Structure formats: structure tokens, C-alpha cells
Amino acid sequence: MKRLNSQLQDDGAPMELILLIRTLLAGCKEIAFRVSQGALAGVLGSTLSENVQGETQKKLDVISNQILKDILKDSGYVKAISSEEEDDVVPCNPDGKYLVSFDPLDGSSNTDINSLIGTIFSISHAPQWMKPDDPSAFLQPGTQSVAAGYVLYGPSAMLAMTTGRGTHIYTLDKTHGGFLLTKANVQVPEQTAEFAINTSNQRHWEEPIQNYVADLIAGEDGPREKDYNMRWVAAMVGDIHRVLTRGGIFLYPFDKRNPNKPGKLRLLYEANPMAFLMEQAGGLASTGTGRIMEVMPTEIHQRVPVLLGSKEEVKACLSYY
Ligand code: F6P
Numbered sequence: 433m434k435r436l437n438s439q440l441q442d443d444g445a446p447m448e449l450i451l452l453i454r455t456l457l458a459g460c461k462e463i464a465f466r467v468s469q470g471a472l473a474g475v476l477g478s479t480l481s482e483n484v485q486g487e488t489q490k491k492l493d494v495i496s497n498q499i500l501k502d503i504l505k506d507s508g509y510v511k512a513i514s515s516e517e518e519d520d521v522v523p524c525n526p527d528g529k530y531l532v533s534f535d536p537l538d539g540s541s542n543t544d545i546n547s548l549i550g551t552i553f554s555i556s557h558a559p560q561w562m563k564p565d566d567p568s569a570f571l572q573p574g575t576q577s578v579a580a581g582y583v584l585y586g587p588s589a590m591l592a593m594t595t596g597r598g599t600h601i602y603t604l605d606k607t608h609g610g611f612l613l614t615k616a617n618v619q620v621p622e623q624t625a626e627f628a629i630n631t632s633n634q635r636h637w638e639e640p641i642q643n644y645v646a647d648l649i650a651g652e653d654g655p656r657e658k659d660y661n662m663r664w665v666a667a668m669v670g671d672i673h674r675v676l677t678r679g680g681i682f683l684y685p686f687d688k689r690n691p692n693k694p695g696k697l698r699l700l701y702e703a704n705p706m707a708f709l710m711e712q713a714g715g716l717a718s719t720g721t722g723r724i725m726e727v728m729p730t731e732i733h734q735r736v737p738v739l740l741g742s743k744e745e746v747k748a749c750l751s752y753y
């Protein structure tokens with residue numbers, strides 16, 4: 433089976449980017465190990481602190497963030513980091529060529545129930561003029577990313593990644609510690625009969641999503657004239673992996689509750705990397721009013737509405753706007 437390294441080379445990734453990706457993934461392998469130790473290592477449960485987003489931090493959030501931060505800082509390839517678990521940008525090597533944004537452990541509330549979790553990341557070039565502690569260089573649209581992906585810590589650890597030449601899926605072979613290519617050039621089916629949304633938020637949705645989801649639920653008797661099924665992993669990384677694998681639409685739409693939180697998911701290290709993967713796999717990724725990858729961020733922890741997945745289904749959803 434093909435190794436990650438040779439796929440990255442075939443996709444024309446520059447050597448320094450390949451080395452950076454391998455470094456990042458070395459951190460993810462350590463996270464995979466810690467996660468798998470679970471209760472044996474005393475890593476489950478919460479800390480007493482909250483992150484900048486006001487979410488209670490799980491012990492594994494803190495551990496995963498520290499692992500990635502340490503390994504990326506040491507590598508020399510990275511000028512600065514932005515992380516879900518860090519209030520501000522973390523300065524690294526002033527001569528580093530890349531910026532890395534990550535959610536160290538997405539869906540971490542799933543740790544306590546031994547369910548799917550993962551690391552989501554996005555890499556872009558660090559402008560030369562940029563000082564390592566300057567957040568402004570992170571405020572570029574997703575179209576500027578050079579690589580993005582996630583590692584899913586499930587029954588097997590899997591990596592989905594793109595460097596802009598298709599989305600490929602790899603499986604971690606724990607016997608020798610390498611990621612092996614198990615699905616090249618993923619193509620998300622254009623049609624689907626599966627949707628993912630947290631319907632407990634229904635009363636907070638805007639009218640287009642209210643109407644769209646009502647029509648999905650109406651099934652064969654409604655205007656869509658087919659029955660839909662619903663799935664919700666409560667970890668974006670798990671839901672997106674399902675959509676990449678067999679199609680579907682994933683929605684975390686605009687929410688009227690709090691004007692400062694127009695959506696739940698964060699642009700830099702959740703929405704953008706997943707949008708990049710989805711588009712490279714032939715799917716679509718929108719905020720409802722535009723392409724996610726074209727949103728110009730105004731702050732590193734910015735939230736956006738997310739509608740992504742199978743092309744025809746996302747188009748159908750957008751037609752309600
Ligand atoms: O990181 C935020 C997140 O945990 C996503 O991974 C997931 O899709 C979503 O929140 C789950 O939200 P809810 O709590 O509404 O199920």
C-alpha cells in the first residue's frame with residue numbers, strides 16, 4: 433500500500449510542507465495513543481478551566497493541544513499557531529514558513545463515552561513581513577490554505593487530507609506507525625438521502641433551514657419525494673468522515689440565539705479545513721450566503737454557519753435561501 437510520503441510527493445507538495453505534515457501527524461499519533469489509553473491513563477473527564485470560547489476543557493483537550501503545540505514549535509517549520517484551546521496566537525519560529533490552525537480534539541465531549549473524536553488542521557503560508565505574535569496573518573480566506581485535513585480517532589485512526597490535489601484517506605497502521613493510503617481521490621456522492629443536524633436547536637434556526645429540514649422530514653410525502661435518514665455524531669470530525677465516505681449533508685446553521693455566535697463552528701480550524709476537503713472531493717461547502725472558503729476572517733476564533741456535503745443536496749438546501 434502507498435505511504436503518505438509518496439502520495440504527498442506525487443501531489444507535488446514541497447519538501448518542507450511534507451516535513452511539516454509529518455511532524456504534525458507524529459503529534460496526532462501520540463494523541464491517538466493517549467486517547468486509546470482512556471481511563472487507564474486517567475485522561476478522561478474535565479479540567480476546572482474553560483477555553484476562550486467558554487467551553488469546559490476536557491483533560492484530553494489540554495493534553496492534545498500541548499502535544500501539537502510542543503511538536504510544532506520545536507519543528508522550526510512554523511511561524512505561528514492558532515488553536516481552539518489558545519486565546520491568542522502562539523508565536524513559534526520567526527523564520528518558519530507556515531502557519532498552522534488546529535482544533536486539537538474535536539468533539540471532545542465524546543471522550544467520556546468512548547465515541548468518535550479527532551484533530552482538525554489547516555496549513556497556510558506565513559507572510560515574510562509577519563511577526564510571529566501577529567494574528568493578522570491568520571485572517572486570510574480558506575482559499576489561501578495549502579493543506580488541510582483531520583485525523584479521526586475511531587476503531588481505526590484515519591487521516592483525510594488534501595494539499596489541493598484531491599482528498600485522500602489514509603489509515604494508521606499501528607504495527608509500524610505509518611499512514612497508508614486506503615482511498616485515493618475520494619468522490620462524495622452527488623445525491624444523498626442522509627442529513628445531519630442537531631434538531632434540538634430547531635427553534636433558533638432561520639426560516640430557510642426551518643423549511644428545508646421540514647421538507648426532508650416530510651420524506652416521500654413532501655416536496656422532496658423521498659425518505660431521508662438522520663445521523664448525528666456530535667463530533668464534526670465524525671459526521672464529516674461519514675459524509676466524505678458515503679455522502680450526506682452536514683448542517684450547523686446560523687443561530688438566532690446570540691448575535692455574537694452566528695454559528696457554532698469555528699472558521700479557521702473547523703469550517704475551512706472541512707470545506708477544503710469537501711470541495712476537493714467534489715462536494716460543496718457554504719455558509720448559506722456564500723462559499724465558506726471565501727469568508728474573510730475578522731478574528732481567529734470567528735464562528736460561521738456551515739452547510740456542506742453532497743453537491744446536489746447542498747444546492748437543494750441553498751435554494752431555500
Ligand atoms: O467543536 C464543536 C462541536 O463539538 C462539533 O465537533 C460538533 O459538530 C458540534 O460541536 C456538536 O454540537 P452539539 O453540541 O450541538 O451537538
Ligand code: MN
Nearest residue numbers: 535537538539
Ligand atoms: Mn471542535
